[in-house]
Amino acid sequence: MTATPGQTLPWDWYDGIIPTNVRVAPTAYIETAFSFYLFRGERPDAVTIGDGASTYLGTMFDVGPRGKVTLGNYTLVHGARIICESAITIDDYALVSWNVVMMDSYRVPTDPDLRRPLVQRVPGLQPRRLDNEVPALPIHVGRGAWLGFDSCLLPGVRIGEGAVVGARSVVDADVEPFTIVAGNPARLVRRLTAEEMAHGR
Numbered sequence: 001m002t003a004t005p006g007q008t009l010p011w012d013w014y015d016g017i018i019p020t021n022v023r024v025a026p027t028a029y030i031e032t033a034f035s036f037y038l039f040r041g042e043r044p045d046a047v048t049i050g051d052g053a054s055t056y057l058g059t060m061f062d063v064g065p066r067g068k069v070t071l072g073n074y075t076l077v078h079g080a081r082i083i084c085e086s087a088i089t090i091d092d093y094a095l096v097s098w099n100v101v102m103m104d105s106y107r108v109p110t111d112p113d114l115r116r117p118l119v120q121r122v123p124g125l126q127p128r129r130l131d132n133e134v135p136a137l138p139i140h141v142g143r144g145a146w147l148g149f150d151s152c153l154l155p156g157v158r159i160g161e162g163a164v165v166g167a168r169s170v171v172d173a174d175v176e177p178f179t180i181v182a183g184n185p186a187r188l189v190r191r192l193t194a195e196e197m198a199h200g201r
């Protein structure tokens with residue numbers, strides 16, 4: 001059974017459809033269309049889910065009108081919030097654990113005087129939520145990277161190939177390939193050993 005854009009998922013507990021501008025490879029798996037509850041993407045290629053890729057319960061495609069999310073082949077997304085106004089790209093074989101947050105924009109300005117009119121507008125909006133445009137910086141997760149649970153990627157960061165982000169880390173800068181980073185803010189723990197990199201390469 002496959003996920004078909006414009007239709008519900010045969011195995012789903014939620015009766016929403018997969019948006020028509022989501023491209024799903026025949027061997028990809030989407031656990032529930034509820035993952036698109038916050039989806040507002042307008043691009044024809046707003047979300048692409050590659051061959052053998054899987055997205056599980058808790059994953060939310062919180063994608064704005066111009067956002068573009070790309071999940072590579074055999075990526076595994078275990079309940080992440082993907083907040084995308086520009087581009088979030090996750091390369092092949094990357095593993096994204098529970099409750100990871102990736103945000104390519106902060107959605108609201110830091111100036112409280114600018115935030116006040118935004119929240120005042122919310123009661124008159126349908127759906128009733130913040131609606132605002134701020135600069136967005138694309139996020140890139142390299143091939144085979146692993147993002148530990150509860151980690152957070154801030155706008156503009158690039159996670160190198162094969163890198164590991166420790167659980168509950170906040171990543172505010174680029175991460176070199178084949179390294180482990182951890183903490184808030186995330187800092188280099190160590191580089192992968194030759195033995196760790198030899199496996200499967």
Ligand SMILES: CC(C)(COP(=O)(O)OP(=O)(O)OC[C@H]1O[C@@H](n2cnc3c(N)ncnc32)[C@H](O)[C@@H]1OP(=O)(O)O)[C@@H](O)C(=O)NCCC(=O)NCCS
Binds near residue numbers: 148166182183
């Ligand atoms: C990063 C991780 C992979 C451990 O890597 P490791 O090379 O075995 O690291 P170690 O346990 O030897 O720790 C090395 C140092 O990093 C620190 N560290 C490790 N993980 C950390 C984290 N998540 N946050 C902060 N510091 C961390 C350790 O305290 C240690 O510090 P020290 O040198 O000052 O004593 C692991 O801690 C982790 O976070 N795994 C994610 C697990 C996960 O999300 N699983 C979900 C299933 S998909």
